[in-house]
Amino acid sequence: MSKKLLIDARQADETRVVLLNANVIEDVDYEISHRKQLKGNIYLAKVTRVEPSLQAAFVEYGGNRQGFLAFSEIHPDYYRIPVEDREKILAEQSESSDGNGSVNGSGNGSDKDADKDAEADAGSDEDASNSADDNSDDNADDTESLNADN
Template sequence: MEKNLYIDASHPNETRVVLKSEENIEDYEYESKKNILVRNNIYLGKVSRVEPSLQAAFVDIGRERHGFLAFNDIQPDYYQIPQGDIRDLKQKEEELREKLKEESKKLEENNSLSALDEDFRNDKNGFNNTDVINTEELNPPNIELNPINKEIDRDVNEIVNIEKKFDKPRQSFGSKRYKIQEVIKPNQIILVQVLKDERGKKGAALSTFISLAGKYTILMPNTP
């Protein structure tokens, strides 16, 4: 699908950007002197207040409205807890990261095996060519034609179940064990990145999981 980006800078006090695909507008943004976009900007902010009912904190980043920082977007390095507990949390992060890598590798291997099996069955020299190969000799009684399919299905189902178990890894690192009022305190200095710009009366959405996009790589320090 072809996409086009249109930038209108004809107005001296406002710049408009539209992302269009065929007959649909995918995204629209504008920036004016009164509304400067700050998404992806990084700020050294200060926690102004903690809201236990929301399990979130409001952070002063130097703008008119304070940013909103959800508990799930706070990495354990900022928790004001004993160092031993922080080490335990980081160890759990590393263990979960290794499990995800192993399951991802296993899924890739099974996908490759399934594709190879499909290619072989559809190939002109494969089992489907009954003119070349006597299927009765290849399929004696009580022997499955293609037992590898059941094995592949079983492995894929296991991997899908594991992926569902770890689909929200950040939440398992600390948000279920601690409450935000126990680990984050007012006036605490914290490094944050803007995820969403301010909308209406709402402040910007923030995260401590920093992401720096480069030409070939994306640097994500302290990100699980």
């Protein structure tokens, strides 16, 4: 198979390139000198929205330009927070919660106690709802007992 690269530069402001493989066009590309090339460049962008159903992020990359970035095109190393940075973030969060006073309303500002209380409450509610689902024959009796507990 013979490959050929045809370049057309007859016009001063435009260059066209065609890649042929056995006289079949494989790729076509062109460049206009007064237009800035966007494809293939690397940009620093700000994520404006993440759409999980599309598994993609919408990004704004300079000026008023916006783009679409599929999760599959992002290398996992780019969205993993390094351990040092993660520790700094956690330290800043704990300092800011300590400085703002009480979080759980007890007056001591302990987030851990509030988290334990919330987990215990969630666990007891979950156990009650699971027992109601298991005994579908007496749903009315279970509902009454749940309401009586609360």
